[in-house]
Amino acid sequence: MSENDNGNSSVVHLRMTDKEYARSRSELGERKHAAAKWDQQLAVLFIRSKWTQADLAKAEGKTQAWVSYHLLFGRFLGFITTVINAEMPDNNLTERKFRTYWEQTAGTNERQRFVEVQKLIVQDHKLMLVHKARPSIVDALIERFGGGKWHAPETMAHRLETTVEHVVDTLENMKKHSKRATVESKRVGRSTHYRLFRWKNTVGSEELVEKLGPLIEQLKAEGKKSVDTMSPGTVARLAALLQKLLDAWAK
DSSP: OEEOTTSOEEOOOOOOOHHHHHHHHHTTOOGGGOHHHHHHHHHHHHHHHTOOHHHHHHHHTOOHHHHHHHHHHHHHHHHIIIIIOOOOSOTTOOHHHHHHHHTTOOSSOHHHHHHHHHHHHHHHHHHHHHTSSOOOOHHHHHHHHTBSOOBOHHHHHHHHTSOHHHHHHHHHHHHHHOSSEEEEEEEETTEEEEEEEEOSOOOOHHHHHHHHHHHHHHHHHHHTSOTTTOOHHHHHHHHHHHHHHHHHHHO
16 A cells, blocks of 8 residues: 555555466466356456566466467456446457457557447347357358358358357367368468368278379379470370369269
């Protein structure tokens, strides 16, 4: 405690000691048991610690970018509580889910973007209440986006008339468990894009080795020849055989 010029006492928020941080950090437990709650508590701890981004990154064994995301999340949680004075409509809000909302906003004013994030969360929450038992969108995702092209989850959600959260949750689940399509993701700027490849037929590894192996070896042999001795006709013939196999497997 300290006193200001008027004699009133005020609380001085000091930087946590290493021991204090270690104790608070150990109380969080393992993330796998309660991911959303864990993310929220960790973000709040980062803010409370008064540690620098570099110090937090060193303590956590993470990059400063990772710490920065969690500090941003922590500031949002504080903003919701103190400024908007509203309860979190989504108790399952993880740092990563928060980031998907954050990436849908723009501008340099952090507080205004927090307001926009809150609106997006409330909007999605209302949609989720309307569609509490969410219908499966696996078939629709594979049918409309199974051609191997990259798409933003916002585009998919708009086309399927559902939430971004529904699309992302479904795609992430398909990554791990789907036997009907391959799902890949990549970072595009601040967003994550996805692409799907339909599994029309499953080709065994033995068949691939048996049929592709000889063709690949012949192509390698041609590639080792000089320009004068290489046979364009042979390369064309091998390419045609490869195409024939691909066409047969794609049916």
